[in-house]
Amino acid sequence: MSVTPNLGLMVTQEADDPKFKDWRMKIAGASPDSNMMLLDAAVGSAQSWQEEKNSTPFTWGMLKHGFDYGDT
Numbered sequence: 001m002s003v004t005p006n007l008g009l010m011v012t013q014e015a016d017d018p019k020f021k022d023w024r025m026k027i028a029g030a031s032p033d034s035n036m037m038l039l040d041a042a043v044g045s046a047q048s049w050q051e052e053k054n055s056t057p058f059t060w061g062m063l064k065h066g067f068d069y070g071d072t
Helices: 018-027 035-054 060-065
Strands: none
Touching: none
């Protein structure tokens, strides 16, 4: 089974096997390693980063050295 490079989502070829349908339902469930939860966590992380950057005033150092300048 293949895994996507950025989020680690499990991907496979489409099949008509009823067992595959059960597996597909499992990966879309509420378990921490399901694809839906992985996507939700990635979006939440991006939103948190955006909110942090939106509330941080720009400084000369950030413009000169990048937006991560001064982060500890």
